[in-house]
Structures are given as C-alpha cells and as structure tokens.
Amino acid sequence: MGKRKSRAKPPPKKRTDRLDTVFSCPFCNHGTSVECRLDMKNLIGEAVCGICQERFSTSITALTEAIDIYSEWIDECERVNTVEDEVA
Ligand SMILES: [Zn+2]
Numbered sequence: 506m507g508k509r510k511s512r513a514k515p516p517p518k519k520r521t522d523r524l525d526t527v528f529s530c531p532f533c534n535h536g537t538s539v540e541c542r543l544d545m546k547n548l549i550g551e552a553v554c555g556i557c558q559e560r561f562s563t564s565i566t567a568l569t570e571a572i573d574i575y576s577e578w579i580d581e582c583e584r585v586n587t588v589e590d591e592v593a
Pocket of ligand 1 (some may be wrong): 530532533534535536538554555556557559587
C-alpha cells in the first residue's frame, strides 16, 4: 500500500525528427518555397525563394542553423517595412 507520488512528467518536446530547412516566403507568402543553404566553407548563409526568386544572404558561424538565417531575413524585412512607414 501507500500512495506513490508519480508526477507525470511532460513529454520532452522533440523537434529533431526533421531538419527544418524549408520556410514560407515573406514576399510571395508561399508556404514552403524558401530554402536555406549554409556554406560552411565561406561562412555564408543564404535563403532563396524558389517561387519569386527573392534571396537573402548573411554571414554565419559554425553554430548557425537554417532557421537562424531565415529569422534574420524576416527581421530584415520587418526593419525595411518599419523604415518605409516612418519615411512616409
Ligand atoms: Zn517568394
């Protein structure tokens, strides 16, 4: 007898089943058109939309992942939009 204190652990979130290297495009809004490439030799990361051919490149490190390049691109887009709003 005796109550067992069994705390249900939350299941660990595993998001490593699939490498996310494909993202939605901020320009044409296509869901899976942006592909990120990491050039470890030259330490350049590039995100390219296969639909509207928009592209973004940035310097990377050995720790950079595809999602980092993509989010940097999104940040850049938002910054540009903000600037345009302020100018207008
Ligand atoms: Zn696009």
